[in-house]
Amino acid sequence: MNIKSTLKTLTEQIGVSGDEFPAANVAAELLREYAENVSVDAFGNVTGYVKSPNPDAKTLMLDAHIDEVGLIVTYAEEYGFLCVGSCGSPDIRTYLAQSVTVHGRKSIQGVISTLPPHVSKDNSAPEIGDIYVDIGMTREKAAEFVALGDRITINSRFRELCGGAISAPSIDDRSGVCAILAALDKLRGKELAYNLAICFSAQEETGERGAKQAAFRIQPDEALIVDVSFGRTPGSNPKETAPLGSGVMIGFSAALDKQMSNALRSLAESKNIPFTCEVMPTSTGTNADAISVSGSGTRCCTLSFPIRYMHTPVECVNLNDIESTARLICEYTAGGAQNAR
């Protein structure tokens, strides 16, 4: 599997929280290469399974979320403008003068309005209620294409920067989906120490909702949650960020299983997989918070990698970090650490 082309495919799909189906269906198709009983449920969660030959094997859930932040249509003004709300928490300061696609009955394009200097003289950032989507057609005409509740995404695209860096929309968390697929690819033909349950979950950005449903159904013994974390930029706090290219970030948190975190760290060390430790004191802000307390409880650890400009249309990731994450998932799943308690 080629990580770059798979990431490109995944980031080109649309899957704003609560309407993940276009992205979920494509991710399910990719997952069918490696897993059995792949399905997309009514909420947009993708699940699939890989069996271990060992009858006593425990179940390990591999989770990454399929949804992305975006906008939702809340009202159509009479002459050509849509009012919007946020799905998740996009940084709308980065949305001014962006071109967009409204995913209605038929997709239409438009532009996010901005005020020229004669109307707006200061540098205050707009709030979601201040921005409109200019669609260039009256409410009456728009009704043929757009309904309230339709999703809107920014027209960004997959761009290759230098040094193995990629900029694209929805890198949060399609790159996590990509890392899991890359790990499954590496596991082909290997004996698994776990039964695997793979989940590309819906509605993480609106409160880890899809993962709650999927984890309850799967009832895993352990879970690895693959999500993005904060990449270093000029002026950022080095304690809260990791440089792009520094490898997989292994989570340590009160909400995570310390033995899993330790086992993953030892494994990364022994296999020479580039890694850093990401310490999140009380909770993780990822699906791990929901999965760990689902059903009768699940041992969880997060595997993250640093991205820059999270929740903007130009999120940036380093492909080597996705590779490092995939390698660590692969080693853990193959049982290289004798992880079990």
Add this chain to the structure above:
Amino acid sequence: MLDKLEEICQLNGGSGDEAQVRDFIAANIRADEVITDNLGNLLVFKKGKKTPKNKIMFAAHMDEVSFIITHIGDDGFLSFDAVGGVNPGVVLGKALRLENGALGVVGVKAIHQQSVEERKKIPDFSEMYLDIGASSREEAEKHVSLGDRAYFDTEFFGFGNGFIKGKAIDDRAGCLIMMEMINSEPEYDAWYAFTVQEEIGTRGAKAATFTIAPDIAIVLETTTACDIAGVSGAKMVCELGSGAVVSYMDRSTIYDRKLYALAVETAQKCGIPAQTKTLIAGGNDSGAIHVSCGGVRTCAISVPCRYLHSPSCVIKESDFYAVRALAEKMLSAVSEL
């Protein structure tokens, strides 16, 4: 028209770096005389069927707002500033293409890590940086040098009921109209000045006007329209779909009163939709042209444009045609003065 406008808008031509646009125009016109002056203005003479008593000059500017790399950090991030008036808010979260082709993005700290104060404010250019993926100065320097230009990397498309979105429509729309006038069989002789450096103070027009020394000038431009949701009355300035904008005054020029009246009357007589501005705002090459030489009688005809100086300038196709039609009719009207 859409294809041609896309082609000329997607060319990169920042102020002082207009060669791509100039070469494209020169290669796509059939004219009687073509001069590139020391500043890079393209001065074109097209013979018509008749020679008017007055020397007439049309003008449109080739340059667009752009960015210039001012510093390369040890960490590989680039500092930049705007060349021309750009609201920093329209640059955040956008991709820029460097003049040698490398791509970069203008990001911000993740929203999760911003303070309440940071979320409320659009940072200034001095606080932004361009990320080209380089992790050191040495790596960055393989792709960029100080003083290199960067441009919005954005798409051009038609949408809605005859609307068009793209970068640099200000003022490639005017350039395209002049090209089409040159390539038609005009009634009267005229000069056409494709100017440089409008966005940094109408600098090219000064030299162009001195060289041509016209009696009458007609500037073809785009002008701020703010007919958007949340804005009403005079602050809308002008409206998309209401035709060519004929200005009586803006911040750089009080237009020749008789030419203004002639343009309004010509539009009415010929059934061309036209409007004027409801606010004294903006400025264009007219500011330099009308005070050149011994004074040049000047008028401006503009395409109303939303979100000027952003990656998403928006105009309406029908207004483009109205400006073109009025420009053609005004050539005859002023020639007969």
